[in-house]
Amino acid sequence: MATEGNKKIIAVCQSGGEFETNKDGTLSYRGGQAHALDIDDRVKFEDFKVEVAEMFSCYMNSMSVKYLLPGNKKTLITISNDKDLKRMVKFCGDSVTVDVYVVAEEIVALNVSDMLSARFSAACGVDHCLDHVDYSKPNLSCFITDTEIQSEFAHHDLGVARMNNGSFGCCPASVIRAARRWQLRFLRQPDHFYYHELQQGLLESRTVIKHLINAEDVDEITVVDNATTAVAIVLQHTAWAFSEGIYDKGDAVLMLHYAYGAVKKSIKAYVSRTGGHVIEVPFNFPVNSNDEIVSEFRKALGKGKANGRKVRLALIDHVTSMPSVVIPVKDLVKICREEGVEQVLVDAAHGVGCVDVDVQEIGADFCTSSLHKWFFCPPSVAFLHCRKKHLDLHHPIVSHEYGNGLPIESGWVGTRDYSPLLVVPSALDFINRFEGGIQGIKKRNHDNVVEIGKMLAEAWGTNLGCPPDMCASMIMVGLPAGLGIAREKDALKLKTHLRKNFGVEVPIYFKDPEDGEGEGESITGYARISHQVYNKIGDYHKYRDAVSQLVSDGFTCACLPD
Template sequence: MAAVNGTSAADANSQIHKKPRLYADPSPPLFTPSDILYEFSHHDPTVARINNGSFGSCPSSVISAQNELQIQWLRQPDDFYFNQLQPKILQSRTIIKDLINADHVDEVSIVDNATTAAAIVLQQIAWGFAEGKFNHGDAAVMLHYAYGAVKKSVEAYVTRAGGYVIEVPLPFPVNSVDEIVHEFRQALQRGKQNGRRVRLAVIDHVTSMPTVVIPVKELVAICREEGVDQVFVDAAHGIGCVDIDMKQIGADFYTSNLHKWYFCPPSVAFLYCKRSINNSDLHHPVVSHEYGNGLAIESGWIGTRDYSAQLVVPKVLEFINRFEGGINGIKKRNHECVVEMGQMLVEAWGTHLGCPPEMCSSMVMVGLPACLGISSDHDALNLRTCLREKFGVEVPIYYRSPKDGEDGGVTGYARISYHVYNKVDDYYKFRDAINQLVHNAVTCASLPIS
């Protein structure tokens, strides 16, 4: 379960296909376990932090690089603004373009987070209704598992503009990809009833809560077959967590945070917009004097603020390339470790995972003992608070309402993450905390109300 292994740097380099390397030394040393401990020594050592999925993690070397950029800006902001900012943003965009296999750097804009990217895409859809390009009642389809902020954005932009929103009901626990594909096809058919057009499909790549990897390539292909106007893939957890290839996925828009699984500081994300799209209709929701110069340029300056998180992408790439296999090696090990730890937990508690191992990434849903009595979202939040404050375990808890006729089943699931800084002891600490609660006959009804 060590974070890194001891193969040669040359072997590691060979696994990074057509990715830029930014070292003066073409063969930097691979990280050792002690190096990893140092890079994340600012983490609270008393907490089992198995929730990388919420806020990500940034290593010390990247934080130092960010601080240097902040000082450069503050030392001489005029010089930094006129001579350094845009070239550095372009360098970050170019690295992202290569990482996601986009055709051109103009297809990549850098924004604060995936929520901002969603606002850019949905704003365009709202204008389509307002300007009469779409008919009142035309549909947008999104997954029931869609992130809460994206659901609110759809409500704010699409529903208010006159669009009809259809949620794709997905089962949980999930047993197969076929279940998702079936429900998605059904939702598209509902969207086309009564002469409506489906103007937009919003598809998660890795859902947040509950977490499951969605078969995006298959769903995008179905959208093309069914005549959906545009497809937006919300991959807040994508880069650094699952494989991303814009040519293979084929979506019109794709966004991912870099501060979750790609080691950047908060907050930075990219928005990919396929070049065939009429990009003149896409604008950053914060209007600056760059308005009308293209989305990438608009996004590169939205007023005086701290842009340093967007500028450290080259340093992050250096950090990542010191792991065996680079980002692909990290993703593979994280997936294998989170599955191993998830299976250890469900065996200890006599429960089950929320999906097959092949349908999870670096996160997996782990069923909690039914005797804890998780019967509401409020119970789930109280249990999460108890684990944090009493046991030093940080993990999100999900409540699944029982199906009709179901009695005594698992209604609570923990979403565990695994990243390079995690240790086996983090998951044993979580296991032992739940076992102690069960041994003491503690239920959510007996927990203090938070």
């Protein structure tokens, strides 16, 4: 960890022992284990904690780091941030070493020899052992600074203002390093990793997710590569029911008109081909209230039940992608129960880290969410939550774990990089460096994106795509009609033009003009604006000014080559 040209010191990191008070009041440390780590005055505290946590196999959230001042063996000093760590190096003067004490909760911090065989195994009751840990709140005395945030995302292209977190998310440097360590563990000794580390590591991720979404049991949580895979798992089960005659041909599957494109195609591939009748729930955009969506949903359910048909599955988005609107998912699930819909799948790809996801409150049979979009994991990782009565599902890729239960099946679907699925705890550690943890991040993102959306709409003389209470960390803002966005291809070309010529990245949604309105008379393009912790107000001013410049120059999409 040390770099050339800086003051270096060897940190003798110790854990697992006990402090004893001597007769003269000084402290001595007895027992435990020790590891040496080279550091200098430029090492980041977060990086230091990651190394130490891996050394002693303990959770960063439940770990504190302390040291004794040279010449003063009576007072323990706690290291909480970069300044504290740098101060420790400075205080050591000409000393070559410094004793550092890692204090972790006994129930969480385990010996290295126990880690792989017992730490995460169901037999040792990992879920029960970790129930006392608060996964939603930070455990810090000093929160992450703006400088540290920018350092975590220094790998972003500085030439482009990224306002499209919703598409691919973001991953901080500390989590990237954690993923790299998992990759190296596999590459170092693949057999040991496969037989002794992979499933245990996945169980830790599943346990974190269980607490995040308030699931009843860790066995209800399956970690997969993305939400589209999770949806495919459920749709495959539905397709089998049609093929095997459990469902009658013509029974209905319901989805929103604005369901994610890949999901709509999956429904066609799995349901339509096996005899299911697909019904889309339309609603107008811009949307003015939840009541509009609820009303259209009830109408669509009525169509689904017409002529004695049964609605076998309703697929409901928690946050639609394009256009982005927060759906009243609890209300719609309740309606499904009242109307006898057999199963409900909530597609919350934009859920965890963006809106509250409490699976017990939502009450659906299945729920999926990506964790690389708004939860800072590297791409790509998601989970599928299944209520216990629906655990007889299978991964679409059949491999050696087939028949051992969906969570285990999904834990090995061939040789590939599983590190994104294994770093969920590391992502939580990063999140909990922020004031308010995940709840604080969500609130600040929402408040900021609403303020920004209003600023852009006012600057362009347009409107928002929905009320502020129907957006989360993304908001739809109308683009000036004069840009001449006449088709979906125009929206894509304009997005590319703005990136290449103005250094701004924002997806654009094309909306068909209202009946009777000609080209250029109505708003047909809406920018989907995202806000995440790395964004600055200057990013949005840059986008505002770029669009305004195009309008001022008399630019239209017709100017762009196909």
